[in-house]
Amino acid sequence: MVNLVLKFAACARGGGLRISTGEVLNCIGQLELINCLQEPQFETVLRANFAKSRREQRHFDRLYHLFFHELRQDFGIFHTDGLQGRMDELLASLTPENSEGPLDRALLDFMAGDPLAFLQEMGRIQGEGDGRRQGMGSNLGSVTRRLDVMLHLNRLQAAVTQFIDENIDRIPWEERKSLESHFTERIESARRLLLQNPRPAGESLKKITSHEQHLTDLGETAFASLTQKEVEELREVIKQLVRKLKDMAVLRYARQKKGIPDIKKTLRQGARYQGIPMEIIFRNRPLRKTRIVTLCDVSGSVWSAARFMLNMLYSLQACFTRVRSFVFVAGLDEVTEIFEKNEINQAIEKVLGKADIDYGAATDYGLTLRLFKKYFMEVLNKKTTLIIIGDGRSNYSNPEVEILDDMRDRCRRLIWLNPETKQFWYTGDSEMRTYEGSCHEVRLCQNLNQLLDFIKNLVL
DSSP states (O other): OHHHHHHHHHHHHHTTOOOOHHHHHHHHHHHTTSOTTSHHHHHHHHHHHHOOSHHHHHHHHHHHHIIIIISOOSSSOSSOHHHHHHHHHHHHHHTTTSOSSHHHHHHHHHHHTOOHHHHHHHHHHHHHTSSOSOSTTTTHHHHHHHHHHHHHHHHHHHHHHHHHHHTTTTSOHHHHHHHHHHHHHHHHHHHHHHHOOOOOTTTTSOOOOOHHHHHHHHHTSOGGGOOHHHHHHHHHHHHHHHHHHHHHHHHHHHHHHTSSBOHHHHHHHHGGGTTOOOSOOBOOOOOOOEEEEEEEEOSGGGHHHHHHHHHHHHHTGGGEEEEEEEEESSSEEEOHHHHHHSOHHHHHHHHHHHSSSOTTSOOOHHHHHHHHHHHTGGGOOTTEEEEEESOOBOTTOOOOHHHHHHHHHHSSEEEEEEOSOGGGTTSTTBOHHHHHTTOSEEEEOOSHHHHHHHHHHHHO
16 A cells, blocks of 8 residues: 555656655555545545645546556556466567667556656656747647657557457457557557646636736726726726825925925014024915816717716816816817816716717818817917827818817827727828827827826826
């Protein structure tokens, strides 16, 4: 029994399990407390000692089945003495011709019931093809080694068949069939070990993702791909992000206020303490806030992205002096009052459904720019940041890029946020190639993380 456990432990180490000497000794001691002829008890003791985690149980089960069932390494009662003698005779006949190298000896040991050397060889082959080296041809060494082993197995099977055919008259029919069946099973076991590509340990286990990682992954999901449940989660995330950004902005301005002392007020306050300036008064600098003007395309192609962009921008109104909001498809309508008089989610619902525009019309950026020039051009000045949200697809109408150039010259910055995949910007009816040259900055904005990066740069 001890030799059997030691042999299995050696093979399990060769197969990749980490088994210490102490664990082997513990296993042998525990086997004395059970009936080893009861295989479920025997297997349970070995698994408890040699498979130290759930990640290793699947690998242990495969090695146990190979060692005790496929190779029949039980208590020596599987074969009669006569059949065991025939097996030894066959292996001896193969030895002179097939023992030229380590692989030949490993295969013969496997046929004899000792899988250690063959398992070690399989481990080396799988290590060569584990994917660490990338690039064309990086796994050719592993493929070549596997083909070489397969050729050796084919030659071995042919040699077994030849031995049986040459001894038809000398070996009884029952023993010939038993020998052929026995060695065919072992050769098939070797082929299965050669062809299988074991999955990494623990792949079948459920992967647990932290809440922070879940939010990060959710932030990388494109707006158009979000489910209704994910949309609700993002709304809560946006509220938290807005609070953090407001606090960051307030702290930054507070530090600037403390930079320059107000000498007159400090001396006047010191009169209460016999002229000693016990309290230093700083100049109360007004916050430098940017004025924001947004033109948001609410056509069907950018509908999902517009909802989140408007949500972020108008949740941060406390960080800006003034926000003027416009939506368009083919016409143009100002929705600033809607945002001022309604809670943000209600306001967005009204903007995306009740503005004075034709939501079903074909998008026309040229008409939108002409209407803005005619009615709202005076809202732009050198303190204004103009943000245009849209994919730039104008259905082959006149892009009116001259008007956009005039708008850029009037404002402090002109930023274009495009929620469409960048590889499609310059295809079909998209005018992004034309508009890109008229903007100070053009950003891809498909998900929450990209939108957040833009807001941080805008506010801070």
